[in-house]
Amino acid sequence: xxxxxxxxxxxxxxxxxxxxxxxGTGERAATYLLSPYGARMNRVLLAGxxxxxxxxxxxxxxxxxxxxxxxxxxxxxxxxxxxxxxxMAQLQSVQxxxxxxxxxxxxxxxxxxxxxxxxxxxxxLRTIDELTLRALYADALSQSFDRLELVGxxxxxxxxxxxxxxxxxxxxxxxxxxSVRRYPTVDRAGYRAALKGVLExxxxxxxxxxxxxxxxxxxxxxxxxxxAAAPRAAPSxxxxxxxxxxxxxxxELVDNSSDGYADLKELVQRLxxxxxxxxxxxxxxxxxxxDGVVEEPIVGRLRRA
Amino acid sequence: MIEGPPSxxxxxxxxxxxxxxxxxxxxxxxxxSVERRxxxxxxxxxxxxxxxxxxxxxxxxxxxTWWEPPNDEVDRGTIIRAQNVQVREYxxxxxxxxxxxxxxxxxxxxxxxxxDSEEVPFRTISELQSRSEGFRLEARVLRVGPKVVTVGAExxxxxxxILGDGTGLVAFSSWSDFHLAPNEAIRIAGAxxxxxRGRPQLVLDETSIVARIDPGRLPPIEAxxxxxxxxxxxxxxxxxxxxxxxxxxxxxxxxxxxLVYRCPTCRRPVSGGLCSQHGAVKGVADLRARLVxxxxxSTVTLNIDRPMTESLWGVTLDEALERLxxxxxPSLLESSLADEVVGRRLRARGRVFPDDFGLxxxxxxVEPVGVELDERAKELRNRWEAARGAA
Ligand SMILES: [Zn+2]
Numbered sequence: 001x002x003x004x005x006x007x008x009x010x011x012x013x014x015x016x017x018x019x020x021x022x023x024g025t026g027e028r029a030a031t032y033l034l035s036p037y038g039a040r041m042n043r044v045l046l047a048g049x050x051x052x053x054x055x056x057x058x059x060x061x062x063x064x065x066x067x068x069x070x071x072x073x074x075x076x077x078x079x080x081x082x083x084x085x086x087x088m089a090q091l092q093s094v095q096x097x098x099x100x101x102x103x104x105x106x107x108x109x110x111x112x113x114x115x116x117x118x119x120x121x122x123x124x125l126r127t128i129d130e131l132t133l134r135a136l137y138a139d140a141l142s143q144s145f146d147r148l149e150l151v152g153x154x155x156x157x158x159x160x161x162x163x164x165x166x167x168x169x170x171x172x173x174x175x176x177x178x179s180v181r182r183y184p185t186v187d188r189a190g191y192r193a194a195l196k197g198v199l200e201x202x203x204x205x206x207x208x209x210x211x212x213x214x215x216x217x218x219x220x221x222x223x224x225x226x227x228a229a230a231p232r233a234a235p236s237x238x239x240x241x242x243x244x245x246x247x248x249x250x251x252e253l254v255d256n257s258s259d260g261y262a263d264l265k266e267l268v269q270r271l272x273x274x275x276x277x278x279x280x281x282x283x284x285x286x287x288x289x290x291d292g293v294v295e296e297p298i299v300g301r302l303r304r305a
Numbered sequence: 306m307i308e309g310p311p312s313x314x315x316x317x318x319x320x321x322x323x324x325x326x327x328x329x330x331x332x333x334x335x336x337x338s339v340e341r342r343x344x345x346x347x348x349x350x351x352x353x354x355x356x357x358x359x360x361x362x363x364x365x366x367x368x369x370t371w372w373e374p375p376n377d378e379v380d381r382g383t384i385i386r387a388q389n390v391q392v393r394e395y396x397x398x399x400x401x402x403x404x405x406x407x408x409x410x411x412x413x414x415x416x417x418x419x420x421d422s423e424e425v426p427f428r429t430i431s432e433l434q435s436r437s438e439g440f441r442l443e444a445r446v447l448r449v450g451p452k453v454v455t456v457g458a459e460x461x462x463x464x465x466x467i468l469g470d471g472t473g474l475v476a477f478s479s480w481s482d483f484h485l486a487p488n489e490a491i492r493i494a495g496a497x498x499x500x501x502r503g504r505p506q507l508v509l510d511e512t513s514i515v516a517r518i519d520p521g522r523l524p525p526i527e528a529x530x531x532x533x534x535x536x537x538x539x540x541x542x543x544x545x546x547x548x549x550x551x552x553x554x555x556x557x558x559x560x561x562x563x564l565v566y567r568c569p570t571c572r573r574p575v576s577g578g579l580c581s582q583h584g585a586v587k588g589v590a591d592l593r594a595r596l597v598x599x600x601x602x603s604t605v606t607l608n609i610d611r612p613m614t615e616s617l618w619g620v621t622l623d624e625a626l627e628r629l630x631x632x633x634x635p636s637l638l639e640s641s642l643a644d645e646v647v648g649r650r651l652r653a654r655g656r657v658f659p660d661d662f663g664l665x666x667x668x669x670x671v672e673p674v675g676v677e678l679d680e681r682a683k684e685l686r687n688r689w690e691a692a693r694g695a696a
Contacts, residue, residue, distance in 0.1 A: 004663045006537070007556050009601040045556070045601070086640065101648060103556045103599075124557060126648045135650070135676035136554075138685060143601050145688050169538030169602045192692065199689055203682045 005030060007045035007103050009140035013073035013194045014039060015046075019116035020182050021108050033106045033118070036183035037191055038147030040175035041106050044120060046076065047128065047136040050100040053080075053091045057249070057270050064252055065091050069102060069120075072197030072206070077119035078102050081252065087122040098127045101136055109247040112291035117244040138202045141195060148188065150176035245274045246284045247304075250294065254303055261301035319418050321365035321425075321439050323399040329389040332401065333416045334360035334367075335512070336383045337497065341374075360401070363420040363495035363512045365439040368395070371403040386412040417512045420495040431472035433505055437498040442507075444468035444475075444493070445523045447530055447548070448669075449485045467547045468507065469529030474547035476501070476656065479509035490520040502658040504545055534652060538602035541664055545657040551666065552652045552674060553600035562594045563639040564625050592622050596646060598653065598666075605664040607653055613671050618645050650674050 018035035030042045048071035056064045056079075064081040065088055080088040087104070094100065104122040111117065128136070150168060154160060154176050165173045200206030249270045253262035264285075271281045285302070288294040295305040318330045339358035346353050356371040356379060371379075388408040390401045403409060420439075428440040449466030464479040466487075477496075485491070495513040498505050509515070523529075534552035566588025567573065568580035575588035594609040594617065615621050618641075620628075625638055655668035 003661075004597065004604045006601060006603050007554075007599045045554070045599070086643065124643075124647050126644075128648065131678065132648075134678055135681075138676060138678065138681040139601060141685050142681070142688075145685070145692065148692070167536075167539070169536065170542065171538065172602070196689070199682075199685055202678070202685055204678070 005042040007043045008039050008041040009136075009143045010035070010039055010041065010044050010046065011073040011140060011144070011195070011198065012046070012048070012069065012071050012076040013191055014144070015041075015044065015076055015106065015118045015120070016074055016116075017186070017191065018106075018118065019108070019110070020178075021110075022178075031108075033108055034175065034178055034182060036151075036179050036186040037144065037188060038151040038172065038176040038179050040171065040178060043103065043105055043123075045101065045103050045136070045140070046078075046120060047071065047101040047133050047140075048099070049097045050078065050094050050102070050125075050127075052096055053094055056274070057252075058273055059270075062252075062256055063088065066119075067091060067094060069100070072201060073191075073194040078104065078122050078125070079107075079119050080122045080125070082256070084121065084123055087125050090125040091122060094125075094127065099130065099133050100125060100127045101132070107251075109244055109251070110293075111240055111243050111247075112288065112293055113240070115240050115243075117240075117247075119248075134202050134204065137198050141198050141202060144195060147172055147176060148192065151179050151188065154180045242276060242280065242284055243288065245276065246271065246281070246288065247293070249274070250302060250304070259301075261303050264296070264300045264302055267302065319364045320360065320362045320367050323365075323367060323392050323401070325392050325394045325399060329391055329406070330401075331386070331388045332360070332362065332390055333384070333386045333412050333418065334362040335417065335510075336379065336381055336385065337361045337366060337499075339379055339381055359436070361438055361497055362417055363439065363497075364418060364425065366436055366497060367398070368400045369403065370400070371409075373405055374403075384412045384414060384417060386410050386416060414511045420512070420514060425494055429472040430468065430470045430475045433475060433498050433507070435498055435500045435505055437505075440496075441492060441494040442468075442470070442496070443518060443522065444470040444491065445520070445526060445529055446485050446487055446489045446491060447474070447526055449487055469524075469526075471524045471529065474529070475505060475507050476547045477507040477509060479513075481509060481511045481513070483509065483513075483515040485515070488520070488526050490518045490523045492516045492518050503660075504547070504656075504658060534600075536602045537598075537600045537605055537664065540605070540657055541603045541659070545659050545664060547656055548654065548669075549657050549666070550652065550654045551598060551600070551605055551657075552650070553598040553605075555596045555646050555649045555651060556599040556604070557597040558639070558643040558647060559595040559597060559606065560639075562596075563592065563642050564622075564629065564635050565591050565593055567591050590622060590626060592618075592625060594618070594642060594646065596651075598651060603663065605653075605657065605666050606662070607651075607666050607668055607671065609668065609671060613668065614642070617649070617651075617671065617673075618642050620645075650676070 014035045014037050018033045020034040022032045022034055024030045032040045032042050034040050046069055048069045051068045053065040053067035056066050062082055066077055066079045069076050069078050080091045102120060102122050102125045104120040107119045107121050109117040150172055158180060162173055249267060250262045253267060254260060268278050268281045292305050294302055296302050318332055320334060337359040339356055341354050341356055343352050343354050356374045358369060359366050360369050387403055389406045393400050425439050425441050428442055447467040447469050449464060452463050452465050453460055454463050464482060466477055468475050468477055493515055496507050496509045499508055530548055531550050534550045537551060540546060540549055566575045568575050568583055568586050569589050570583050573580055575586060578585055580586045592611040592614040594614045596607040598605050598607055651671055652674040653666055653668045653671045655666045657664050657666045
């Protein structure tokens with residue numbers, strides 16, 4: 001059984017708050033991102049203002065594009081590469097900030113200090129008009145309220161049996177249980193407050209979205225689990241950005257390779273295009289290896305540990 | 306336990322009246338399903354075949370085992386008269402077995418017991434299960450239409466449709482023409498239930514009895530067919546439906562979509578100029594679309610035929626062929642179709658079957674649907690205020 005994953009209707013703030021990753025069971029198991037607000041997402045549907053895309057990497061054989069999507073709750077990166085040629089063509093055709101909807105798979109990179117960096121790899125993307133945006137937000141808001149209600153009821157009474165959630169999808173009840181268990185200390189009122197901006201767009205009183213933020217957002221969340229490692233001082237925002245870029249390129253190279261490894265030389269080359277010198281790349285590699293994030297089991301061949 | 310030697314002329318017994326006994330019986334029944342299997346005879350280790358399957362006479366169905374059967378194939382649907390049949394019990398249900406003592410002869414529909422509809426218990430649609438048999442049902446005909454099917458080398462007309470009684474819906478397939486019309490209220494006896502694509506289906510044949518009843522005894526057609534969309538998660542939990550309304554966004558177009566070529570005889574897709582049944586054929590151009598509709602809770606694949614594809618795409622088959630002549634790349638047609646449909650909000654009605662990848666809907670209708678924004682905004686504002694009040 002390989003059931004198709006539904007596209008969870010969600011917002012940037014929910015994705016950015018999600019830092020728990022889960023792997024499904026069985027062969028070719030999907031990866032899921034568990035949010036504190038009751039979603040267990042593999043595929044998502046987002047809508048908002050999409051910035052002009054920028055290309056990452058100059059190898060014409062392996063094009064990879066990234067744009068930022070802003071909704072009333074925050075910003076999220078949207079990417080498309082050679083493996084999604086239609087989505088990539090659609091992303092490339094976006095000129096300047098445009099209202100758009102995106103369906104894609106969530107992707108999580110975890111830094112060495114518990115920082116989660118989430119992006120959406122687009123499968124399909126299209127520009128939409130304002131009424132369509134408001135309708136999409138109405139769906140997503142209504143489903144977010146439903147899920148927050150499930151989470152709220154389970155937070156109050158974690159032992160409520162499944163049959164007490166008549167009408168709610170079983171996958172939602174399960175996700176809500178996991179959210180409550182895995183994020184016991186998260187304040188959900190802040191997210192509820194952020195949804196007010198969405199409500200105003202649905203009502204038509206707040207049509208204009210904030211302009212795209214200049215850099216991809218990194219959101220830090222307190223996890224109930226012990227941090228992965230790092231007795232050292234928390235890295236700066238810049239270091240974290242470099243780390244993300246490193247892992248981003250690494251994952252991309254691994255995804256496109258036939259043997260599951262990224263070539264070190266190619267990686268360094270590609271990082272240079274991001275303004276990272278070879279020394280900085282080496283330094284990053286050392287740190288990520290030391291933290292057990294990346295490994296080099298074959299000389300010159302890298303992968304995630 | 307009955308004493309005495311087996312009678313030489315055993316009485317004919319209806320399947321619903323079968324009881325475990327040492328006394329052989331005589332039965333008349335239709336072979337509903339049959340399968341040939343093999344075993345090694347312990348005496349000499351030689352491979353022998355036997356038949357096993359399901360018999361039905363309209364009053365009940367029982368499993369049968371036929372030891373030392375004829376070498377010729379025994380077709381499903383054959384009506385037989387069997388004398389000197391042993392009745393055994395397996396897991397609390399009677400079963401029959403045919404041995405070398407059993408005489409099996411062909412029989413006709415007239416030999417099957419007449420099922421008196423008052424004699425069999427009343428069932429509602431929600432109570433039907435696979436292999437249900439020997440019941441009567443009262444329902445309204447919601448949909449009915451003829452369909453030609455190929456059985457072996459032969460073309461046969463069947464009548465397919467949907468029945469509803471207020472407890473549920475069930476698809477039916479009738480080998481016999483009962484002149485059914487939509488909206489009629491009927492009583493059916495002598496039908497049986499089989500599983501078709503994971504859903505129960507009622508099968509009627511020439512031994513079934515159909516009588517018209519007072520239409521006032523059943524809810525009107527509008528009350529029996531769903532009108533409001535159902536969440537895809539609920540539909541999935543129910544394992545599909547005979548008639549469901551769903552609503553969602555098109556998130557993907559699955560291959561094969563766009564221009565396809567079909568066998569002129571059987572309409573199966575032609576690949577490399579070959580039909581899997583008819584060999585080398587000249588494919589006939591057709592349009593189709595497989596759309597993934599997603600409502601956030603689950604997904605359903607809509608299997609869309611040519612007229613619906615043309616209306617959603619805004620491109621006719623002739624126009625598509627003309628475009629192909631101008632730029633001979635069929636993937637451009639698929640892209641154009643995808644650009645037109647992905648992101649659309651659609652409402653579809655039809656039969657929904659589950660498979661390994663999820664739900665599949667064969668639509669009676671597909672239409673673009675709008676959103677009542679003001680209404681939804683008010684609803685959401687109320688929920689927002691209520692949640693804030695509670696917090
Ligand atoms: Zn054919």
